[in-house]
Amino acid sequence: MEMSPYVLSKSLSDGNVYYNTKNNHSFFITNELLRKIDCDDTTRSQYNDYLESWHYHQEENELQDTLARIKNEDDKLLEFTILTHGDCNFRCKYCYEKFENISMSPEVEDAIVTFADKLLSEGKFEIFSVQWFGGEPLLGYKTIVQLSERFLELCSVYDIEYFSVITTNGYLLNKRMFQNLVGKCKVTGYQITVDGEKKFHDNQRLLKNGVGSYDRIFANLKMMGASSLHFHCTIRFNISKENVESMEHFLKLDGLVFREDSRFSLAYHNIGDWGQGERADDYCVDIPNGDFSYYCSQQAISLGYNIESPQIMMSNSINCYANRKYHYMFNVKGVIQSCTVALYHKENIFGSVLTGVVNEKKRNDWLKEIEIERCSQCPYVLLCKSGYCPLVRINQEKSWERLCRLYKERIQKDFSLFILSKSYNDILDIN
Structure with a gap:
């Protein structure tokens, strides 16, 4: 079975690291175990069972199903x-x-x-x-x-x-x-x-x-x-x-x-x-x-x-707080906003808690969803979420292509730091 396209991997001198962006699970597997998997049917079967239990293989509707789970948790x-x-x-x-x-x-x-x-x-x-x-x-x-x-x-x-x-x-x-x-x-x-x-x-x-x-x-x-x-x-x-x-x-x-x-x-x-x-x-x-x-x-x-x-x-559950449907920011006067950086942008004002009136249509226009057609083939899509900062999207100071490249570079660096800090869940080695 093929690995999911939403699994990130990196080869190291002593083994490989895999990170499943569908469920935030990760593991390091040693070269010694990889060699044994190549020549031992029992070990290969156990390894495949492990991958299947953590959904590392490609699955039907995996992107849509994962997005639905993330949304359910966010809600x-x-x-x-x-x-x-x-x-x-x-x-x-x-x-x-x-x-x-x-x-x-x-x-x-x-x-x-x-x-x-x-x-x-x-x-x-x-x-x-x-x-x-x-x-x-x-x-x-x-x-x-x-x-x-x-x-x-x-x-x-x-x-x-x-x-x-x-x-x-x-x-x-x-x-x-x-x-x-x-x-x-x-x-x-x-x-x-x-x-x-x-x-x-x-x-x-x-x-x-x-x-x-x-x-x-x-x-x-x-x-x-x-x-x-x-x-x-x-x-x-x-x-x-x-x-x-x-x-x-x-x-x-x-x-x-x-x-x-x-x-x-x-x-x-x-x-x-x-x-x-x-x-x-x-x-x-x-x-x-x-x-x-x-x-x-x-x-x-x-x-x-x-x-x-x-x-x-390196977590698919993390999104910019300003891009969450049920995040509300209140300034000292009770004005309802979303972003703590765009404090003085009119696009970031949605009502007043004193009146209880919230412009939900304007809030929904502020929120950004994943662009499935454009991003579904990208291995980073579940972490990037099509560029999840509403303020960057509204300002439009950089082209989509440049923003996409910057997000990819950021995720690649974070993955390197993740590996350097040995933050993976499991280490698979010969017993």
Whole structure:
């Protein structure tokens, strides 16, 4: 039987790696076992049984059936992204946001809870996921506490699993706040940015008063690591021309405190032209030439760190949150949107939670489905989903062919990182 066209593979010096994009299963098989399969009927039969049990062979209607399963899983998930405050205590040199010193009103909080109650009461969701965002979300800490309590009550009433994460600069995250967020609010996922060593981080991520932020953020990260609480923290690195050389130094010095703690993983991103926000023209750092995020990820894996992108990007269940049918973003004033990058694009405004009116036709036009006719023969289609970023599609700054090539290159790099980190499910070898 032939392998499915949606199985990725790579030959290594000591064996082969296979990744089934239909179900996210993967394995490494040694050269010794492959040689035995060639000459031993029993071993060959056992291997074929293994492949069949994990659906590695080509199957009838496999693309359509897999897409239906993915959609069925996505439709069980309700996601909210909530901007708890309009301001930020930082003024980073690559920030795309505009700030307003306002907190969320009780009326907006009540309206969001009512909106959640209406959707959850329909009985079609199994998971309710909330992402706290900003501005700086911890400026709206009181809103997080109040809404979390009410969301948890709703999930108890409707017997729904609750999951909550926060994207924060980490500056205000003291021990008491962290313990409350994890213990009472069930915020167990964190993304906190550290842009390399102190000197380079403090050049890019400054407080409003121009003072560096590294020392306090790093101390708060160590406080998290010293706790016995159950959480996961992604330490994000935004790479510019100015700080790229500091990344390896961080890994070999300050970063060592996180290397053996499975609750921490690293994520590297090249800065991009995300928008000017309120920044002056000369208040910026430069976009790097080349994909240093890939290079830095390779370095981190070779030094024994956990890297986030291979496990996340090599999954058919992951799609841009802005492209999910049941994802809603609420800004501090209650405006309903989808994308946290396109905050000021009119295409990204769908209504107001205060009125309860959502322009579903406009939301549906924003969402993007896989283009079956164009993409069905591509081995990466279940990961790429025909280029799943609605904002990229709407901007149309690049041709379809160029976007397709960029997505393929990104997936190929993530597959290489996946292999380098040995993230496969099984290792098949001679007993």
